[in-house]
Each structure stands twice: as C-alpha cells, then as structure tokens.
Amino acid sequence: LSALEKLEEAVSKLKESLMLNKFNSQAYDILIDVLYKQEKYENAWEIIHEARANKVSLQQSSIDLLSKAFPEPAKKP
Numbered sequence: 001l002s003a004l005e006k007l008e009e010a011v012s013k014l015k016e017s018l019m020l021n022k023f024n025s026q027a028y029d030i031l032i033d034v035l036y037k038q039e040k041y042e043n044a045w046e047i048i049h050e051a052r053a054n055k056v057s058l059q060q061s062s063i064d065l066l067s068k069a070f071p072e073p074a075k076k077p
Helices: 007-020 025-037 041-053 060-069
Strands: none
Touching: 007 025, 025 041, 025 060, 041 060
C-alpha cells in the first residue's frame, strides 16, 4: 500500500497489525517510513517511542532520516 501511495490505508493496516502483535518490528519500520512520507513526524516519533517501550529493534536508517527532518521531541512528563 505504501508503494502504491495509499498511505492512509497503509497506516491503518500497519496499526491493525501492531494491535495483533506489538512486537512486529517490520510493521513498526514500515509505519515509521509511511508517517515520514506523510510528514507526520511527531506521530512517527510516537511510534518509535512505542517500539522502544516494547523493546522492539528498529532500523537505524529510518530513525536517522526522521531525525534530520524533525529532531526527536522531548518526552512529555
């Protein structure tokens, strides 16, 4: 769906996938990339924080790309 530029649908399906398996690193990585494409940077960081909380390993290249476009926001108390 992401490759077909059906980004909203991709986000929906990826979030469904994560509800079924919160340890799916591939779903996290693709979701972060799709949110990046949509310029929803804060949402992408939220997904990264969720993955980290679940101790899921992410692709560093996606995090680096996001960091260049939108540095990681400070965590809310």
